[in-house]
Amino acid sequence: MATQGQVITCKAAVAWEANKPLLIEEVQVAPPQAGEVRVKILFTALCHTDAYTWSGKDPEGLFPCILGHEAAGIVESVGEGVTEVQPGDHVIPCYQAECRECKFCKSGKTNLCGKVRAATGVGVMMNDRKSRFSVKGASIYHFMGTSTFSEYTVVHDVSVAKIDPKAPLEKVCLLGCGVPTGLGAVWNTAKVEAGSIVAVFGLGTVGLAVAEGAKTAGASRIIGIDIDSKKFEIAKNFGVTEFVNPKDHDKPIQQVIVDLTDGGVDYSFECIGNVSIMRAALECCHKGWGTSVIVGVAASGQEISTRPFQLVTGRVWKGTAFGGFKSRSQVPWLVEKYMKKEIKVDEYITHNLTLAEINEAFDLMHEGGCLRCVLKVHG
Numbered sequence: 001m002a003t004q005g006q007v008i009t010c011k012a013a014v015a016w017e018a019n020k021p022l023l024i025e026e027v028q029v030a031p032p033q034a035g036e037v038r039v040k041i042l043f044t045a046l047c048h049t050d051a052y053t054w055s056g057k058d059p060e061g062l063f064p065c066i067l068g069h070e071a072a073g074i075v076e077s078v079g080e081g082v083t084e085v086q087p088g089d090h091v092i093p094c095y096q097a098e099c100r101e102c103k104f105c106k107s108g109k110t111n112l113c114g115k116v117r118a119a120t121g122v123g124v125m126m127n128d129r130k131s132r133f134s135v136k137g138a139s140i141y142h143f144m145g146t147s148t149f150s151e152y153t154v155v156h157d158v159s160v161a162k163i164d165p166k167a168p169l170e171k172v173c174l175l176g177c178g179v180p181t182g183l184g185a186v187w188n189t190a191k192v193e194a195g196s197i198v199a200v201f202g203l204g205t206v207g208l209a210v211a212e213g214a215k216t217a218g219a220s221r222i223i224g225i226d227i228d229s230k231k232f233e234i235a236k237n238f239g240v241t242e243f244v245n246p247k248d249h250d251k252p253i254q255q256v257i258v259d260l261t262d263g264g265v266d267y268s269f270e271c272i273g274n275v276s277i278m279r280a281a282l283e284c285c286h287k288g289w290g291t292s293v294i295v296g297v298a299a300s301g302q303e304i305s306t307r308p309f310q311l312v313t314g315r316v317w318k319g320t321a322f323g324g325f326k327s328r329s330q331v332p333w334l335v336e337k338y339m340k341k342e343i344k345v346d347e348y349i350t351h352n353l354t355l356a357e358i359n360e361a362f363d364l365m366h367e368g369g370c371l372r373c374v375l376k377v378h379g
């Protein structure tokens with residue numbers, strides 16, 4: 001490999017400051033150190049969480065940084081001691097690592113991993129607590145341990161899933177975040193049973209994947225709630241059976257859902273990141289057993305609240321990160337499910353642009369007609 005062990009100069013979209021347009025810069029990407037992998041990113045999508053951190057509302061957001069965490073690419077080179085991937089392997093970077101050795105991984109109770117989280121939360125690599133990215137000598141922070149808005153990135157070996165080389169990277173990049181999060185929220189976190197009544201708040205990619213997961217789990221009713229009625233037509237393709245726009249009602253939305261469902265839903269999912277809606281999602285659950293899962297990411301300083309009586313009377317409040325999936329073990333399995341046409345992926349892609357057009361892609365996300373925009377990163 002001509003580039004192995006060398007600094008690579010390539011293009012990346014740098015967020016220099018919160019809310020300021022990203023700039024396409026020539027970035028120097030250092031070679032991977034021990035336990036690290038340098039990946040040529042071919043395709044990356046944008047997730048609402050990228051916009052959240054860019055907005056300055058993420059308490060872990062650091063600038064300047066290279067955002068991006070829903071992508072696919074090919075391993076360019078590996079550092080010392082890396083055994084599970086090699087140059088040429090097709091991979092999906094995983095913001096939720098899986099080391100299989102730490103207390104979290106060994107617990108069998110969670111998909112969270114503690115091996116590199118202390119570094120990925122502050123934008124550096126574990127080895128030397130430094131970044132592998134720089135622009136004209138100035139260090140640029142990593143983001144979520146992935147930084148996929150770059151032609152090349154460096155990730156920890158515990159943060160990369162090797163996938164079937166036959167899988168189309170321009171599609172399966174979505175399996176790096178939004179689609180698994182929604183499916184897993186239903187299958188792993190809530191464990192929705194056949195016949196259940198489900199409410200989904202927010203019909204973006206994550207909410208639609210919740211609907212898809214609920215449909216495959218055999219839910220009898222899937223109620224989609226969104227303030228953008230344009231989402232309703234598309235949501236039918238993902239299994240939503242009924243639609244509610246809170247703007248059409250004078251009553252609190254939880255009361256509307258309770259009235260529609262003879263006392264409340266069996267499961268609800270908040271896929272927006274709005275703490276008032278998180279409360280509504282809990283309070284529209286059926287007394288005695290209803291479970292609400294928080295999926296949305298809320299801004300710094302926001303807190304959830306409800307009357308404790310809601311929990312005393314049997315409702316359960318949960319949350320999920322990456323849908324509870326063990327990333328390195330299960331992302332390849334999700335890719336296989338896609339290849340066998342058992343889960344949707346293509347249907348979430350509404351736009352295709354290039355890395356150079358990334359600011360336009362963020363604009364599309366805020367305009368509402370966009371589920372996922374996939375960026376071609378090279379060429």
Ligand SMILES: NC(=O)C1=CN([C@@H]2O[C@H](COP(=O)(O)OP(=O)(O)OC[C@H]3O[C@@H](n4cnc5c(N)ncnc54)[C@H](O)[C@@H]3O)[C@@H](O)[C@H]2O)C=CC1
Nearest residue numbers: 048049202203204205206226227228272273296297321322
């Ligand atoms: N927990 C996790 O592991 C993950 C969490 N997320 C979070 O999930 C959330 C959803 O992500 P995406 O689907 O990418 O976002 P999105 O922006 O595509 O979708 C959000 C949807 O919510 C709707 N909405 C906004 N305000 C509303 C309100 N007050 N009532 C009803 N509907 C409303 C919007 O019209 C839109 O359709 C975000 O907060 C994101 O940060 C995303 C991926 C993983």
Ligand SMILES: N[C@@H](CCC(=O)N[C@@H](CSC=O)C(=O)NCC(=O)O)C(=O)O
Nearest residue numbers: 047049058059060096177297298321322
């Ligand atoms: N940094 C944020 C928290 C962001 C967050 O909750 N991230 C999710 C994934 S969102 C993907 O699009 C997650 O998996 N969290 C678990 C983790 O280990 O980070 C903040 O501090 O608010």
Ligand SMILES: [Zn+2]
Nearest residue numbers: 047049177178
């Ligand atoms: Zn995401």
Ligand SMILES: [Zn+2]
Nearest residue numbers: 099102105113
């Ligand atoms: Zn671990």
